[in-house]
Amino acid sequence: MATKTTTTAAKKTATKAAPKAPAKKAPAKAPRATSAKAATKPHTAATKGTTKAAAEANARAPRENSAQARVVEMLKAPGGATLDAIMAATGWQAHTVRGFISGTAKKKLGLAIESERVDGKRTYRL
Template identity: 55%
Template sequence: MTKLTETQTIILSAGAQRPENIALPLPKGLAGAAAKMAVTKMIEHGWLQEVDANLRRNEPLWRETGDGHGTTLVVTDAGLLAIGIEPVVVKTVVAIHQHATKAPEARQPTPRTGTKQAMLIAMLRRPEGAAISEIVAETGWQAHTVRGAISGALKKKLGLHIGSERVTGRGSVYRIESDDQNAE
């Protein structure tokens, strides 16, 4: 088995800790001909592999291929074994890390029953909808409070799709157009 240099060990160890075992960026101070020589040797030993870079995920480029694409360097299973790491362990640790850093799904708030907000939702679910003046009379809120509740609490927080139309004699009539969730 070939003995690793300090530079090769650093490159492989850093790559093993990154998502998808990307070996870039190379250590500080390793550039130009020295970098090319080190990487070429590591590719020859099968410790690194040159693969197409996914520019949408901003993967670092090792070199440009001339057709608007580029390649990046990935630590292979042989490279992981060369530094004494089982490839399965690395993949498991990366999967656990990605799962741990993933933001939990936002839980949609649901209004309590018997509240003015629940009353407002019930009025907007009626086939004829509800005019601002009708909601004001039912809830005791002022007109600007009703509009704010529709815009903020119902549309933004609860994600309800509420449409409005002008109806002669009633003014603006609001109704829930599609019910993506049971928000009662």
């Protein structure tokens, strides 16, 4: 029995090793090099050789028979189109119609859209 105890005691002392040295940190990454041209030249329409007027002249037109084309035709009517009428014609939700008006129609298609409340309903027209 005494031999087992000494063997176990010897194992315990053998497993206690010297404290480990602190782990080395990975070297810090160097910042990415950028060319002087890219760092000094902003990305705008003017730097690409086009102006805002030229961009508007090259504005896209919606495809025929698409939901966008239907909405644009509705907006061309003398009274314009209400939010509810556009929603019914396209199957879009209200936030989708508003997003189309402000994002696609005004910015991408370059349309000048007027918005007003008539009898408590939002109406859009060109």
